[in-house]
Each structure stands twice: as structure tokens, then as C-alpha cells.
Amino acid sequence: MRLRAFFAAATLALGAPLVAQESKPVPKDSVRVAIPGCSKGYVFTVGPRTTESAGTFEIAEGTHLRMNGPKKLMADIKAHEGAPIEITGLMRKGQTLNPGVNVGGGVRIGPAPSPGSVPVASEPYIDVESWRLTTGRCVSR
Numbered sequence: 001m002r003l004r005a006f007f008a009a010a011t012l013a014l015g016a017p018l019v020a021q022e023s024k025p026v027p028k029d030s031v032r033v034a035i036p037g038c039s040k041g042y043v044f045t046v047g048p049r050t051t052e053s054a055g056t057f058e059i060a061e062g063t064h065l066r067m068n069g070p071k072k073l074m075a076d077i078k079a080h081e082g083a084p085i086e087i088t089g090l091m092r093k094g095q096t097l098n099p100g101v102n103v104g105g106g107v108r109i110g111p112a113p114s115p116g117s118v119p120v121a122s123e124p125y126i127d128v129e130s131w132r133l134t135t136g137r138c139v140s141r
Contacts, residue, residue, distance in 0.1 A: 024129070026090065033126070034088045035059055038138035039077050042067050044087060044126065047136065065091075069128035077131055084136040087128050095124035 026032050037047035046063045059065075067074065067087070077085065101109050 029094075030090045030092055032088065032129075033059065033091055034086055035065070035126070036084065036086045036134055036136070038084055039067065039081055039087075041078070041081075042074070047084065047138075064123060066123050066125040067128050068125055073128060073131070077128070080131075080133065082138055084134045084138055085131050086134045087126065087131045089126040089128040089130075091124065091126050 035044070035046055036049065037045050039045075044065045044067050046059050046061055046065065048061050049058075067077070067089075069077075069089070077087070103109055
């Protein structure tokens with residue numbers, strides 16, 4: 001009887017689907033980032049890097065990102081507007097680089113677009129996958 005119960009439990013355990021959360025594969029032209037900061041509407045302002053939000057990809061503090069995501073996720077983020085959060089999502093690799101030289105006060109001097117080139121959107125965006133509350137505070141301007 002014990003042997004039959006053991007085999008029944010083993011069959012259930014092996015037959016059950018794995019519940020571990022698998023993250024989506026990252027496309028070749030994108031990178032997954034975790035960024036601390038604050039949100040207001042669909043705009044996310046990058047805050048200072050903290051030790052708990054370790055990452056290899058650096059996005060300058062004060063950068064504004066346009067957030068894209070499912071309605072429920074965006075509603076959750078909007079409900080915590082004004083609180084410091086960390087969002088995780090996908091960004092295109094070319095968007096995260098700030099070309100030119102930082103002069104100060106949010107001003108950058110960079111190269112002009114070449115003749116005949118397609119203009120690029122001025123505000124980078126992120127496809128938000130998840131978010132979480134963090135410590136700190138949001139600075140309003």
C-alpha cells in the first residue's frame with residue numbers, strides 16, 4: 001500500500017508542469033534593464049543608482065523614459081505615482097546611449113544628424129515587464 005502511494009505521489013510530482021517563472025528571451029537589438037526612479041503618468045524619471053539595484057547598463061539620472069506596458073501593469077504603477085519604484089523592462093540598445101558631451105544642467109552637445117537620415121524620437125521608451133517599490137523619495141520639480 002505504501003509503495004502504491006509513493007508511485008502515485010511521484011507520478012503527480014513528475015507530471016505537474018514546472019511553475020518556475022521563465023523570463024521572456026531578450027531580442028538581439030534590446031537589453032533588459034532594472035531602473036530606479038519615479039513615475040508620473042506614462043513618463044518615468046530615472047533616479048540615482050542604489051546598491052540594491054545593481055545593473056551593468058547605465059542610464060543617466062534624470063533621463064525621462066516613456067513607459068509602454070499592459071493596462072493593468074500601468075494602472076498599478078500609476079496607483080503608486082510619487083513613490084520611488086524600480087521598473088524592469090526591455091529597451092532598444094541604441095536608445096540608452098546619450099551621444100555627445102554633458103555640459104551641465106541637463107544640456108548635452110552632440111553630433112548633428114547626417115543629411116538624409118531619418119530623425120529619431122527624442123524620448124526613449126521602455127517596455128515595462130514588472131515593477132517594485134523601493135526605498136528613498138521622489139523629488140518633484
